[in-house]
Amino acid sequence: MSLKNHTTDTIGALVEQTYRSFHLALTGLVAESMSGAVPTSARAMNTFRLNSDQLEQSTLTAFANWLDSGLADASESAVNDAGAAGQVPEPLVADIVKTARATRAEVLGILSAALHKxxxxxxxxxxxxxxxxxLMMVNEGCPYENAIRAVRIASQEKPLSFAVLDTRGRNWKPSVFAAATVRAALQTTYADAFxxxxxARGASRVQVSYPDPAHEGNGxxxxxxxxxxxxxxxxVRDEIFHPNSSALLAVAG
Structure with missing residues (x-):
């Protein structure tokens, strides 16, 4: 498997799994807070906020680490596939790095917004x-302990639900959305750099190839x-290099 395809598959899977772990941990924080001795106290709420903020930041840091690794590998794959290892002009190298940094900031902004939501x-x-x-205490005269117990049971019957609405109005599981966002960024980074x-090396055309020679876009x-x-x-870049694309590029003869 090419470095580009290995990278997008691996990093995408890591991001998706990390997001799922974030959801499990966040759901656990809610359950832990609700099960406390005095779950409605200001202290309980402050503790929940602190813990959820820390979880959000640690998850975003993990995303940043995976993204940094992926962007570096995508750029390296472009250089190797272009047959230009050690031959790319320094100004172009600097420009590719600058573009990768902008991509990093954009993607992390999207992921940060999803985590925060x-x-x-x-x-x-x-x-x-x-x-x-x-309301149970005031409206029904229910003792505090009984009200807590009743609301805990009701809350357990309705699990937390998370979703991302994209610009086309489609609902995504956040973990799948995050993985697709990162994979798309790696695909574009590879293709643009190539x-x-x-x-810069004087080519005017490139050729698309796929691991499956029978793919309709091969050649x-x-x-x-x-x-x-x-x-x-x-x-046609975004059509060819979609998040799950296995397409590669070569200089056309």
């Missing part, structure tokens, strides 16, 4: 828990810039 969902569950207890290196020729008889790279 999930923590907000959990915090709302806690606030609703407190309110239900209060095309820039190929152009497709792309023009590096617009114009000519072949579709331009940028006009």
């Amino acid at each position: 999930d923590c907000a969902v959990a915090a709302k569950r806690m606030r609703d828990f407190y309110l239900r207890v209060e 095309v820039r290196i190929a152009a 497709q020729i792309l023009a590096i810039s617009d114009g000519g008889v072949h579709p331009s790279y940028l006009s």
Whole structure:
């Protein structure tokens, strides 16, 4: 398997598993807080917020580490596939690194927003828990301990639910969305770096290949810039290099 495809598969799986672990831990924090001796106290809520903030930050740090590794490998794969190891001009290397840093910031911003939203969902569950207890005590004259017990049971019957709504109005499992976001970034990083290196070395066309020679897109020729008889790279890049793509590039002869 190529370095590019190995990287996108591995990093994508790690990100997805890390997000699932985050959800398990966040759900555990909610359950732990609700089961405390005085779960509606200000101290209990502050402890929950502190723990969820720490969980959010540690998960984002893990994402950053996986992303850094993936972006480096995607760039290296582009250099190797272009046959340009040790031959890429320093200004272009610096520019590719700069682009990777911008990609890193953009992706981490998206992932951070998703994590923060999930923590907000959990915090709302806690606030609703407190309110239900209060309303049972005030409206029904229910003793505190009985109200706590009843609301705990009701809360257990409705597990926390997390979802991400993308710009096209589709609902995603956050773990799948995070993995797809990272994989898409690695795909684009590889493809863009390859095309820039190929152009710098005087190429005008690139060829798409797949591990499966029977793939309908195998052998497709792309023009590096617009114009000519072949579709331009940028006009089809996102279609070819989608999150689950196994496509690779080579300089067209």
